[in-house]
Amino acid sequence: MKKQILTTQNLAIGYQTSKQKTTLCKAIDLQIFSGEVLCLLGRNGAGKSTLLKTLAKLLLPLSGSLFVEQTSFSELSNIHFAKKISVVLTDRLPENSLTVYQTIALGRQPYTNWAGKLTPFDEKQINKAIHLTDIKNILDKNTSELSDGQLQRVMIARALAQDTPIILLDEPTSHLDIHHKLNIFRILKNISQETQKTILISTHEINLALKYADRLLLMHQQTLHLGTIKDQQTQQVLMNIFNSDLIRFDVATHQFIF
Amino acid sequence: MNLTNKSYRSQLIAFTVLFCICVLLNLSVGSLSISLADFWNIISSNEQNTNLNYILFNYRMPKAIASILAGVGLGISGLLMQTYFRNPLAGPFVLGISSGASLGVAVLIMGSSLLGFSTFIFNYSLPLAASIGALFVLTTVMIASRNLKNTLSILIIGLMFGSFTSAIISVLSYFSSANELQQYIFWSLGSLGNLQWKEIYLLLALETICLLFLIKIAKPLDALLLGENYAKSMGVNLKKTQTSIFIITSVLTGCITAFMGPIAFVGLAIPHLTKLIFKNANHLVLMPAVGLIGAIVLLLCDTVSHIPINHKHLPINATTSLLGAPVVIWLLVSKSRQFL
Structure with a gap:
């Protein structure tokens, strides 16, 4: 049975400064279920990152309300929220001397005591994350020594170690070659099947998204459309977003052709 | 395996031993050297009025404790700044806190005649002026940074305050008398040996309170190693952590600068070392380690500056930079790949 895990009601997202308000997308009503893989597609600047950051409580919504497992975002303390939603961001990691293992272990922070001491259960969760992302052989390396593909898997492992029902990923495959792109999508799909976690990926990899996502979130002209690729309407919105003289959506194969 | 690697315990013990040796060395070196046998005599005998006794208890011991307090406080301030700003160049000086303290002292010493109030300097006016200066700059930086999300902007604001205050100090020194200028310059050279027991107790109390708060922010500091957004997503209350870091740093740096002058280099270099x-990377290990090494370094610098040459001793500010800067450069160059 699918449980409704993330809900938004009449949500508007964007940026607000003291002088002006920039609305990127409004009237967002989402109902997201456990165990789903969702891909968020949209052109550059459509507000994909803003939506993810709003869902991760890193940005405040302009209006509307958000619920995780029926509890309003504003009612959850920082620690409780950290046990619900974890993130993989595009932020560059600052210079630090953390090893891969230490970076992943930081994901256990919402559960550890004041000293951050890892219990056997914490270590079990960390090892599970390491296993799912297949990074056993680089645990002692410093995060600054990793390739982009390795670093991305480490950050996914860190989010997994945080053991949240929802993981949000902001363009996890940018800077990666096609081999690593496929690998990341395969890992994420595998995670959602094995752990029943909800995974929301913002991406520009249209064809990979069409292949791996259970449902698509399409951002276009300040509105958000949610549906499966089999929907006529979803296909129509997709074509509106990306169709141009240069690329074409092939309805028969459900793939974009360049 | 854990967030920490296991060898840190033996390292901490080794440095504690080294620390004890440095304390003894610091106590014994000076224009009158005190040997181990003399220590034993002073402690075991009940004679109160010997010369050695007087020097040890009223001069050497306050000086040693002052060195320890300054080393611990400045080192930890530097560590907090570097982690918070995720910038290896950050230190108490960069936020403008030290400049604020200097401004307070400069206004007191050089500005008093200019501004027309009495130059009467009571016992605590110097540290008070420095603390007020430090607090003033810190409050301003905090108010200015309230609407800034970017830590780099806060860093730049701190640097601007540094330039601004040093400009004011230049203006003040241009108009001040030679006597006042000399007085200010002596303060700015730094001195660990001018503290009375009363002042030591005050400093000790303030520093202990600050260090107790550190326990609470060790875990958020670890999370901040991944950046603010990740830290927030792992449940860290950024505003609270930021405020704690700012207040701890300003109190530590403000007090130390007030009593001992702006001691350069320690806050920046000790965390790197x-x-x-x-x-x-674990702050619960790094903080005591930084404290220990900070204390050791300042004790050694103070010892070197008190090796009697022509019955004069070097200012501490010069010694710390002269000894420390080459060491840090050498360490960084020889291990540059791993470090930066």
Whole structure:
């Protein structure tokens, strides 16, 4: 049975400064279920990152309300929220001397005591994350020594170690070659099947998204459309977003052709 | 395996031993050297009025404790700043706190005649002026940074305050008398040996309170190693952590600068030195390690500056930079790949 895990009601997202308000997308009503893989597609600047950051409580919504497992975002303390939603961001990691293992272990922070001491259960969760992302052989390396593909898997492992029902990923495959792109999508799909976690990926990899996502979130002209690729309407919105003289959506194969 | 690597315990013990040796060395070196046998005599005998006794208890011991307090406080301030700003160049000086303290002292010493109030300097006016200066700059930086999300902007604001205050100090020194200028310059050279027991107790109390608060922010500091957004997503209350870091740093730096002058280099270099030696990212290990190494370094610098040459001793500010800067450069160059 699918449980409704993330809900938004009449949500508007964007940026607000003291002088002006920039609305990127409004009237967002989402109902997201456990165990789903969702891909968020949209052109550059459509507000994909803003939506993810709003869902991760890193940005405040302009209006509307958000619920995780029926509890309003504003009612959850920082620690409780950290046990619900974890993130993989595009932020560059600052210079630090953390090893891969230490970076992943930081994901256990919402559960550890004041000293951050890892219990056997914490270590079990960390090892599970390491296993799912297949990074056993680089645990002692410093995060600054990793390739982009390795670093991305480490950050996914860190989010997994945080053991949240929802993981949000902001363009996890940018800077990666096609081999690593496929690998990341395969890992994420595998995670959602094995752990029943909800995974929301913002991406520009249209064809990979069409292949791996259970449902698509399409951002276009300040509105958000949610549906499966089999929907006529979803296909129509997709074509509106990306169709141009240069690329074409092939309805028969459900793939974009360049 | 854990967030820490296991060897840190033996390292901490080794540095504690080294620390004790440095304390003894610091106590014994000076225009009158005190041997181990003399220590034993002073402690075991009940004679109260010997010369050695007087020197040890009223001069050497306050000086040693002042060195320890300054080393611990400045080192930890530097560590907090570097982690918070995720910038290896950050230190108490960069936020403008030290400049604020200097401004307070400069206004007191050089500005008093200019501004027309009495130059009467009571016992605590100097530290009070420095603390007020430090607090003033810190409050302003905090108010200015309230609407800034970017830590780099806060860093730049701190630097601007530094330039601004040093400009005011230049203006003040241009108009002040030679006597006042000399007085200010002596303060700015730094001195660990001018503290009375009363002042030591005050400093000790303030520093202990600050250090107790550190326990609470060790875990958020670890999370901040991944950046603010990740830290927030892991449940860290950024505003609270930021405020704690700012207040702890300003109180530590403000008090130390007030009593001992702006001691350069320690706040910036000690955390680097510690990270190179301990190779550990966990702040619960780094903080005592930084404290220990900070204390050791300042004790050694103070010892060197008191090796009697022509019955004069070097200002501490010069010694710390002269000895420390080459060491840090050498360490960084020789291990540059791993470090930056």
